[in-house]
Amino acid sequence: MKMMIGGERRDSVSGRVFPVHNPATGDVVGEAPLGGEDDVLAAIEAAGEAFPDWAAKSPRDRAKILFFAAEEVRRRNTDLAALLTAEQGKPIREAVDEINGFANILEYYHALSAGLRGEFANLKGYGRVTVRRRPLGICGAIIPWNMPAIIMGWKIGAALAAGNTMVLKPARTAPLTCMRLAEILGEAGLPPGVLNVVTGPGETVGREIARNPGVRKVSFTGEVGTGRQVALDAAPAMKRLTLELGGSxxxxxxxxxxxxxxxxxxxxxxxxxxxxxxxxxxxxxxxxxxxxxxxxxxxxxxxxxxxxxxxxxxxxxxxxxxxxxxxxxxxxxxxxxxxxxxxxxxxxxxxxxxxxxxxxxxxxxxxxxxxxxxxxxxxxxxxxxxxxxxxxxxxxxxxxxxxxxxxxxxxxxxxxxxxxxxxxxxxxxxxxxxxxxxxxxPEVPFGGTKASGIGRENGSRALEEYTEEKAVLVRL
The missing domain is CATH 3.40.309.10 (Aldehyde Dehydrogenase; Chain A, domain 2)
Known part of the structure; x- marks a missing residue:
């Protein structure tokens, strides 16, 4: 299976691959391209080229694509669940639930996207005040292996519905289902470059996503130490962050x-x-x-x-x-x-x-x-x-x-x-x-306090976290 960059299935720049193993048997169940910094740069370039047109689409048109993708995911649930179990290990009934959960998330943001509106008021002495919301631009997502489909849904659903483009890095031990889901989104009408999946090690692919100044926001799910490093890498560019760092x-x-x-x-x-x-x-x-x-x-x-x-x-x-x-x-x-x-x-x-x-x-x-x-x-x-x-x-x-x-x-x-x-x-x-x-x-905001992280995923709050506010005061 190849990476999705700019809507095309590509090998990594190095041409190398890595095996994905079934944790129940040790058998190799697939291969993924061993991506590196150059692959991330290509994905960021593709996301940047796709952003203006995607952001200019109406929320309804963006949402339709998410809905069509959700329908296709449900139709292919059996095959997707089998792939998820093979690479991640969970019982097939749990995999079926997770794939359905991914579809639920896309459907939720399809329904919610039209509600992403600004605020309006007339303030005496100041005139008409408008607070507009605009997409951030290119966003990055780094996801773990434990619930890859669900967490991918959490990150791409709100980001794409709000008009952003994205570069996504799956975990090395469970990338195959994420790659297949990205292909389905493309088949459902997602324009080339809107969602780019780069597979490879966190110390190269993940770090480039976190520190590259072309990426305006990073959403990371994983352990505390890695989350701190993501925050440090993102800090020089003053990026928006969502960090979900585990719990007890x-x-x-x-x-x-x-x-x-x-x-x-x-x-x-x-x-x-x-x-x-x-x-x-x-x-x-x-x-x-x-x-x-x-x-x-x-x-x-x-x-x-x-x-x-x-x-x-x-x-x-x-x-x-x-x-x-x-x-x-x-x-x-x-x-x-x-x-x-x-x-x-x-x-x-x-x-x-x-x-x-x-x-x-x-x-x-x-x-x-x-x-x-x-x-x-x-x-x-x-x-x-x-x-x-x-x-x-x-x-x-x-x-x-x-x-x-x-x-x-x-x-x-x-x-x-x-x-x-x-x-x-x-x-x-x-x-x-x-x-x-x-x-x-998907309707419930999700995130933690203390060392469990910052920011929220799910719900209408997630849409807001993928937008930037601009206040406009007009006095005639």
């Missing part, structure tokens, strides 16, 4: 919660996509009066999980996406075991069996009685490991939940209206769920 989401289960619903909330919130989700449940605080029963029921549920190749029927959780991620999970669990930080009541190791030897598998893991100062609570575990602590009540739960450098998401499980009001007010997070976790429809 707490889940608080109060003593009046529906235990069955909360257990299922943990299952989806922690083990969806093998725990490789920024807003996954990563810290669990349970009221001590129900902790024993909750852990018992949760452990029984976790032990029913089927781990395996995402293409196989009945699989509840696939492999981790890459070797570095697996190694980090193994090291964190082994270190906790050596320090005697809690009790592993489920998982804690790779599954046994011939079918797992070539893949990057780790069992869904529960660790109870974890000390509050454990690294299991302080660091983001990007994998299927959940530390659990019993708490005396809401005061302690909120204090522990907020005692983190992260502030992306959080959830509280309760039937008490006063508890809901207090928790949603005091939890330091960009998004708070009540009696649910993880679900983020």
């Amino acid at each position: 989401d707490p889940m608080i289960v109060c003593d009046d919660a529906d235990i069955g619903a909360a257990v299922e909330g943990v299952i989806r919130g922690r083990y969806y996509n093998c725990g490789q989700v920024c807003t996954a449940v990563k810290r669990l605080y349970v009221s001590d009066s129900i902790a024993d029963e909750f852990v018992r029921r949760l452990t029984a549920r976790v032990e029913t999980f089927v781990v395996g190749n995402g293409m196989d029927r009945g699989v509840g959780m696939g492999p981790l996406n890459n070797r570095a991620g697996l190694n980090r999970v193994v090291n964190i669990v082994d270190a906790a075991r050596e320090r005697d930080e809690g009790k592993i009541v489920a998982g804690g190791r790779a599954p046994e069996g011939e079918q797992y030897k070539r893949g990057l598998f780790f069992l869904p893991t529960l660790i109870t009685g974890v000390p509050h100062d454990s690294v299991l609570f302080s660091e983001e575990i990007f994998g299927p490991v959940l530390p659990i602590a019993a708490v005396s009540g809401l005061d302690e739960a909120l204090e522990l939940a907020n005692n983190s450098r992260y502030g992306l998401g959080a959830s509280v499980w309760t039937r008490n209206a006063d508890t809901i009001a207090r928790a949603t007010e005091e939890l330091e997070a960009g998004i708070v769920w009540v009696n649910q976790h993880l679900r983020i429809p």
